[in-house]
Every structure is written in C-alpha cells, then in structure tokens.
Amino acid sequence: MRLLSHILALFALAVLVAQPAAAQSILRDAETEAFLDEISAPLIEAAGLEPGNVDIVLINDPSINAFVAGGQAVYIHSGLIDAADTANEVQGVIAHELGHVTGGHVIRTGEGLATASKISILSMLAGIGAALVGGGEAAMGIIAAGQQAALGKFLAFSRTQEASADAAGAEYLSEAGITGKGSLAFFEKLLNQENRRAILQNDEAGFYRTHPLSGDRISKLTDTYRKDAAWNAPLDQEWERRFQRVKAKLQGYVAKPEYTLRDYPEGDDSTPALLARAYAYHKEARIDRALAAADMLIERSPRDPYFLELKGQVLLESGRADEALDPLRSATELTRSEPLIASMLGHALIATEDKANYEEAERVLRAAVGRDRYNPFAWYQLGVVYAARGDMARARLASAEQQVMNRQYPLALRSARAAEAELPYGSPDWLRAQDIAMEARALMEQLCEMDRAECDDRRR
Incomplete structure (x- = not known):
C-alpha cells in the first residue's frame, strides 16, 4: 500500500497548494516589492498579462523554491533570493512561474489527479475482484501495479507541465529582450544541489520526480537560449545594483546576526554591507551601531x-x-x-x-x-486611532479588516457585525462591514470542510 500513500499525499498536496501563503510568513518591504515589480514587469507584459494585476510575493522560507497557487500571483521563497547571484537569475525563475500562470497549471493539476485516481480506483476494484475468487497474491499484485501506474501518470503529467513552463519562460525572456543566461545559471545551482544530495540523474530516478531532470532541462534550454537574439543582451546594471541591496537587506532581516556579520564584515562599507549590518545590529539591540550605519547611508544619498x-x-x-x-x-x-x-x-x-x-x-x-x-498592521493602527477618538464603529470595522486577513474568522465576523450595527445604514463603511461578514463566514465554512480540528480551534 506504499504507492497508495504516495497518491494520497499528492491529493493532500493539491489541497494545501490552494492557500499556501496562509501557512507561511509573507515578508513585506517597500524597496523589495518595488524592485520585484520592476524586474518582473517586462516579463509579465511578454506573457500577455497586466503588470498591475500580477503580484510577486516574498515568502519567509529558507528553501530554494518558487511557486504559483492559483490566480495571478508568483510566490518566491527568501531562500531563492539568498541563493541567486544576480537579478537576471531571479527573472529566469519569475519567467518560468509565469508560464505556470498562463498555462493554467494549478487548475489543470486537478485533471492530472483525477486521471491518476481513476487508474488507482480501477486497480483496487480489480484487485478486490481477484481476492473474492481466492487470488490473494494476485489481488495485491493488481492493486500495486495499478497504484504504480497512477503515480506514474500523475508525475508524468506534472513533468509535462514543468517542461511547458520552461518553454514559456524562455519565450517571455526572449520577448522582453532579456538574456537566458541567468535562467541557466540558476538551473546549474539546482543541479549542483541535487548532486550534493546524491540525487541520481537517470531515467529510473526521473520516473519519481515532479520536475524533469535538471540536467535534461539545462540541455534543452541551453540550445533554446543560445539561438535567441537576446542571448548576448547585457544585464541591466541598475537592476543588478539594486538586487544586491535587496539581497543584503533580506539577509540582515531574516538571518541570525552572526551569519550576517560573517558575510558582511566590518570594514566592508559598501551600501549592501551597511544595510545588512544595520539590520543585524538592530536585531542585537546595538542601536548606536545600527544608527551609525543608517547615517552613513543617508550621508551618501x-x-x-x-x-x-x-x-x-x-x-x-x-x-x-x-x-x-x-x-x-x-x-x-x-x-x-x-x-x-x-x-x-x-x-x-x-x-x-x-x-x-x-x-x-x-x-x-x-x-x-x-x-x-491588504495591510493588517495598518488597519490595526487605524483602529487604535478610531478608538482613541471614540469612533468605536469604525474601530470595530478596522479590527474586522485586520482579523480577516490574519485568518481570525470568528473574531472578524463578530467585529464586522458589531460595526454594521452602529454604522449609518447604507453608507460605504456599512456595506464594507457586510462584505467582511460574508467573507469571514464563507472562509470559516471552507476551513471547516478542509480541516475540522482547526475549524473548531478557531471557533473557540
């Protein structure tokens, strides 16, 4: 039954992918968001989408990963930014993920799972039939073979989607006039990581992968990129300069101070180093040193x-x-x-x-x-101001805005109802309170369908 557990795990994965950011911490920084929006804009346009409608979201996760999860949003792990050496490498990843968006791959994953489940269920029925006529060993063989086929079918479907996203990403880079060298460099990083973990690059190993073999992807993309007119396009030096700032800030914010100070030692007075150390000093409560680094930066600009x-x-x-x-x-x-x-x-x-x-x-x-x-902290602060002024109706409405974003659905529902009862009937704020109440109620019901235990915890 081991293969059956793989199939069930894949179904569970599909459910979890629906709201991935809910279980992880989203990192928000004005400079980083502006930078990611800017370097992704030409790729988004090349993909036939509107830059203002596509979100690039940074997730606090040290693993080297990026993903899409429905809608027009690309999620990038902080570990990926840390592993990348250039903005061009990050653009290669974004281009690939946009290929998943335009291909509707999150929605189509359900098709792959449905096909796999049909194969698995049919094999189980056939196995039960064999068992009923006395063929116990034959029954187990039929079930195992069916599950193997189901798993293989789904993984092949996933690999096809990844290969399609690779091709789309290469097309978007080309259309935007951006070299694919960064994309290849990042795939080389992934291959080196797999080699260090002794992951085999052969057909047998490839059968159990959701992605094509990294070596095969590099081989195919190298040929595609080298033929492209943008292959020798120079890197945007302003983007590369800003990327080093963003990368340093991110490390200073998420890494242990000793690691930051190791990578950006005193004596290195470059702008990225000063930014990284300012955050590291701040985390260690060495405020004077953090302010000294900030003042050096302000003096320069x-x-x-x-x-x-x-x-x-x-x-x-x-x-x-x-x-x-x-x-x-x-x-x-x-x-x-x-x-x-x-x-x-x-x-x-x-x-x-x-x-x-x-x-x-x-x-x-x-x-x-x-x-x-979508800024729960700002809503919380606004609620504090309203409460201080005695405007409790709008204070409760601000609390409801914040609570629904923090997945505190029962609290959001209560706050919204209380606000609705006190706000002028038919006013924009009254209508917004109604909207939040309906949203919170719907999300509570959805959560209960997915996870009864968590639902009960949130109701208490």
Missing part, C-alpha cells in the same frame, strides 16, 4: 527614501518614536506615500502618545489602506 525608512524604523522600534518622525515623514513624502512606509509613519505618530499627532496619523493611515487594503 540624503534623498534615498529607503535609507530614511531604515533610520526611522530603528528609532521607532527602539522606543524613540519622536525622533523617528522626521526621517519617516521624509521617506513618506519622497515615495508619495508608499503604503508600507506611510503605515510605519502612522505607527510612529501613535507611538508618541501625543494626541495632537492622531489627526495626522489617521490621514496617513487612511491613505495607506486606500492604496493597499
């Missing part, structure tokens, strides 16, 4: 909003909210109220505990959620 944001963040999170206001105001103005930066400014204004700042905080936070509704 006084109008860089992300350097100002860094200084404001360090000051705010070390309990110096009043001092954080100036750099955060400047960063907000320079980015024309970028929602994540504006949210931090709103937080700082509230953290001063000076009620004279609450009017500005409300204005800043309302602008932030107006441009980015």
Whole structure:
C-alpha cells in the first residue's frame, strides 16, 4: 500500500497548494516589492498579462523554491533570493512561474489527479475482484501495479507541465529582450544541489520526480537560449545594483546576526554591507551601531527614501518614536506615500502618545489602506486611532479588516457585525462591514470542510 500513500499525499498536496501563503510568513518591504515589480514587469507584459494585476510575493522560507497557487500571483521563497547571484537569475525563475500562470497549471493539476485516481480506483476494484475468487497474491499484485501506474501518470503529467513552463519562460525572456543566461545559471545551482544530495540523474530516478531532470532541462534550454537574439543582451546594471541591496537587506532581516556579520564584515562599507549590518545590529539591540550605519547611508544619498525608512524604523522600534518622525515623514513624502512606509509613519505618530499627532496619523493611515487594503498592521493602527477618538464603529470595522486577513474568522465576523450595527445604514463603511461578514463566514465554512480540528480551534 506504499504507492497508495504516495497518491494520497499528492491529493493532500493539491489541497494545501490552494492557500499556501496562509501557512507561511509573507515578508513585506517597500524597496523589495518595488524592485520585484520592476524586474518582473517586462516579463509579465511578454506573457500577455497586466503588470498591475500580477503580484510577486516574498515568502519567509529558507528553501530554494518558487511557486504559483492559483490566480495571478508568483510566490518566491527568501531562500531563492539568498541563493541567486544576480537579478537576471531571479527573472529566469519569475519567467518560468509565469508560464505556470498562463498555462493554467494549478487548475489543470486537478485533471492530472483525477486521471491518476481513476487508474488507482480501477486497480483496487480489480484487485478486490481477484481476492473474492481466492487470488490473494494476485489481488495485491493488481492493486500495486495499478497504484504504480497512477503515480506514474500523475508525475508524468506534472513533468509535462514543468517542461511547458520552461518553454514559456524562455519565450517571455526572449520577448522582453532579456538574456537566458541567468535562467541557466540558476538551473546549474539546482543541479549542483541535487548532486550534493546524491540525487541520481537517470531515467529510473526521473520516473519519481515532479520536475524533469535538471540536467535534461539545462540541455534543452541551453540550445533554446543560445539561438535567441537576446542571448548576448547585457544585464541591466541598475537592476543588478539594486538586487544586491535587496539581497543584503533580506539577509540582515531574516538571518541570525552572526551569519550576517560573517558575510558582511566590518570594514566592508559598501551600501549592501551597511544595510545588512544595520539590520543585524538592530536585531542585537546595538542601536548606536545600527544608527551609525543608517547615517552613513543617508550621508551618501540624503534623498534615498529607503535609507530614511531604515533610520526611522530603528528609532521607532527602539522606543524613540519622536525622533523617528522626521526621517519617516521624509521617506513618506519622497515615495508619495508608499503604503508600507506611510503605515510605519502612522505607527510612529501613535507611538508618541501625543494626541495632537492622531489627526495626522489617521490621514496617513487612511491613505495607506486606500492604496493597499491588504495591510493588517495598518488597519490595526487605524483602529487604535478610531478608538482613541471614540469612533468605536469604525474601530470595530478596522479590527474586522485586520482579523480577516490574519485568518481570525470568528473574531472578524463578530467585529464586522458589531460595526454594521452602529454604522449609518447604507453608507460605504456599512456595506464594507457586510462584505467582511460574508467573507469571514464563507472562509470559516471552507476551513471547516478542509480541516475540522482547526475549524473548531478557531471557533473557540
């Protein structure tokens, strides 16, 4: 029955893929999101999609991976950014994942699973029939063979989808005039990783893989890329410079400080090194050193909003909210109220505990959620402002917005109902409270269908 367990695991995987980010931590940073949006835009256009409709989402996961999960969103693990050496390598991965989006592969995975399950069920029925006439060993052989065939059918289906995404990704890179050298370099990294783990690159090993053999993929793509007019296209040096900044910030934020300080040692005063060390020092509560690194960066580029944001963040999170206001105001103005930066400014204004700042905080936070509704932290802060002003109806509505995004569906439902009862009938906020209540109720029912135990936990 071992092969049957593989089939069941694949069905479970298909269910989990439906909401992958819910079980993982999404990393949000204004500079990183702007960078990923920019380098992916020409690829998204080449794929026939609208850049504003496709999200590139960074997941806090050290493994080297990227995936799509329905809709127009590409999820990239932090480990992939860490493993990549160039922005061009990341573009190769994004192009491949866009191939899954345009191919509708998440939806079509159900077709592959359905075919595999039919084979498995038929083999089990045939095996039961053999057992009923006394052929016990024959029955087990029939069932095992059927399960082997079902597993092989699904894995072959998956490998076909991956090969299709490889070809589509190469097409999008070509259409965008971007070299495929980074794509090949990243596949080489994957192959080296497999070799270190002693994963065989032969036909027998390939049967049990969801992806084609890395060696075969490299061979096919090398021929495709070398013939392409964009093969010798130069890398965008501005993108590559910014990628090193983003990569350093990410390591400083997610890695243990000792690892960051090892990779970006003191004495290295490059911009990426200063960014990485500022975050590492901040995590170790060496605030003076973190601020010194931030000040060095600002001295080099006084109008860089992300350097100002860094200084404001360090000051705010070390309990110096009043001092954080100036750099955060400047960063907000320079980015024309970028929602994540504006949210931090709103937080700082509230953290001063000076009620004279609450009017500005409300204005800043309302602008932030107006441009980015999917920001639970900003909604929470906005709720604090409303509560301080005695506007409990809108405070409850803000809480409902935050709770539904944090998957606290029963709380969101209660908050939305309470807000609806107090808000002016038919007003936009009243209608929004109704929408959240319906959304929370639907998501609770969906969760109960998938996982009764978790559903019961959330109801308590």
